[in-house]
Amino acid sequence: MRDPMINYQTATRIAASTGTPVFVYDEAQLKAQAEAALTIPAPFGLTVRYAMKAAPTRAILRLFSDKGLHFDASSGYEAERLLAAGIDASKISLSTQELPVNFVELVQQGMSVNACSLNQLETYGKALPGTQVGLRFNPGLGSGGTNRTNVGGPASSFGIWNAKVEEVRAILEKFSLCAFRIHTHIGSGSDPEVWKRAASLSLRMAEAYETVTHFNLGGGFKVARVEGENSTDLQACGAPVAQLLEDFAERTGRKLHFEIEPGTFLIANAGALLTRVQDIVDTGEEGYSFLKIDAGMTEILRPSLYGAQHPIELLQAKPGTVRRPVIVVGHCCESGDILTPAPGDPEALSARDLPDARIGDFALIGGAGAYCSAMSAKNYNSFPEAPEILLCTDGSIKVIRKRQTLEQILVNEA
Numbered sequence: 001m002r003d004p005m006i007n008y009q010t011a012t013r014i015a016a017s018t019g020t021p022v023f024v025y026d027e028a029q030l031k032a033q034a035e036a037a038l039t040i041p042a043p044f045g046l047t048v049r050y051a052m053k054a055a056p057t058r059a060i061l062r063l064f065s066d067k068g069l070h071f072d073a074s075s076g077y078e079a080e081r082l083l084a085a086g087i088d089a090s091k092i093s094l095s096t097q098e099l100p101v102n103f104v105e106l107v108q109q110g111m112s113v114n115a116c117s118l119n120q121l122e123t124y125g126k127a128l129p130g131t132q133v134g135l136r137f138n139p140g141l142g143s144g145g146t147n148r149t150n151v152g153g154p155a156s157s158f159g160i161w162n163a164k165v166e167e168v169r170a171i172l173e174k175f176s177l178c179a180f181r182i183h184t185h186i187g188s189g190s191d192p193e194v195w196k197r198a199a200s201l202s203l204r205m206a207e208a209y210e211t212v213t214h215f216n217l218g219g220g221f222k223v224a225r226v227e228g229e230n231s232t233d234l235q236a237c238g239a240p241v242a243q244l245l246e247d248f249a250e251r252t253g254r255k256l257h258f259e260i261e262p263g264t265f266l267i268a269n270a271g272a273l274l275t276r277v278q279d280i281v282d283t284g285e286e287g288y289s290f291l292k293i294d295a296g297m298t299e300i301l302r303p304s305l306y307g308a309q310h311p312i313e314l315l316q317a318k319p320g321t322v323r324r325p326v327i328v329v330g331h332c333c334e335s336g337d338i339l340t341p342a343p344g345d346p347e348a349l350s351a352r353d354l355p356d357a358r359i360g361d362f363a364l365i366g367g368a369g370a371y372c373s374a375m376s377a378k379n380y381n382s383f384p385e386a387p388e389i390l391l392c393t394d395g396s397i398k399v400i401r402k403r404q405t406l407e408q409i410l411v412n413e414a
């Protein structure tokens with residue numbers, strides 16, 4: 001569909017600087033996506049938070065911070081990583097499955113917390129009575145791309161179940177807590193109807209707690225990585241939500257500040273993994289042809305985990321002309337380490353038509369900015385963590401994370 005993020009010449013330049021495999025992030029695209037996210041309609045104010053679990057490297061955090069984004073942290077460690085990057089605590093919101101032991105300290109520095117379970121709310125109230133807290137609800141509606149990315153509805157453990165309004169109220173009263181934010185994150189996808197339903201269900205929660213001033217719908221704005229997938233039209237998804245916020249204000253007199261927390265939308269297509277073909281094998285006429293690259297689940301786990309589809313392009317000095325079906329596999333001793341599974345089915349192989357490859361050719365895996373470097377089977381087979389570079393708007397290459405060394409893998413061993 002779209003052209004590969006970099007061409008052969010740029011790939012050669014990057015490989016000369018860091019070797020392969022290497023994650024490449026495009027500064028211009030990162031900035032453009034941040035600017036696009038800031039245009040979602042919001043009648044009474046907007047905060048866009050980068051869901052940093054998508055890609056948490058310092059240079060990326062700084063770039064988004066400079067664009068005016070705030071942050072969503074999914075663990076205490078992520079929150080501390082933001083602080084270490086020089087991000088002010090007041091820009092951090094924590095929504096986590098596991099409340100960190102030092103959450104009091106983090107809140108005292110200015111970070112906000114969304115209680116994601118009754119137990120978290122109770123723990124928070126005990127430690128910080130009389131303060132403000134956000135409430136993450138599961139509004140009872142789900143919409144993930146796959147079962148494993150579904151983060152709402154009865155099969156999801158994220159957030160307080162929507163029917164537990166009275167239990168929540170009792171805990172708020174017990175500790176004189178003020179609920180200031182309603183948070184939901186169901187991964188609504190690219191369908192404006194689903195965003196509208198998620199917003200209207202979440203607004204019921206905002207209506208139930210009069211002290212709420214902030215309305216956060218989370219992330220989940222899908223982008224198309226390969227042909228046949230849909231990208232989110234932010235204006236189309238935002239318009240009905242903005243209307244609901246206006247209606248809410250008219251009915252209740254309360255003008256809610258709107259927040260979104262995109263991860264994927266901001267960075268998925270602004271990143272790619274540059275690899276090299278390091279072997280080519282086949283299993284005979286009835287079998288398959290396999291391209292083995294010098295990366296795999298140690299860099300990109302999504303295909304093995306969800307059957308996620310990533311575009312793969314060969315970058316060759318002399319482009320091959322005949323395209324043949326091949327299976328692209330990773331370098332790990334693990335039969336599940338494949339880059340071309342069937343869509344949504346990590347167990348099944350699905351061949352891609354690629355030009356004739358030679359050992360040493362570059363293979364560029366696209367759509368690899370989000371949940372790739374951040375969510376890999378790091379150090380499996382003792383492969384070191386791949387470096388990351390930023391392809392700057394002036395064409396220069398900035399190494400934002402070096403390749404890990406073997407010594408660094410071993411450093412904590414007795």
Ligand SMILES: *Cc1c(COP(=O)(O)O)cnc(C)c1O
Nearest residue numbers: 051185219220221261262263264
């Ligand atoms: C993961 C996550 C996001 C970002 O999801 P994307 O699908 O990457 O946009 C936003 N908010 C919360 C609470 C999350 O856990």
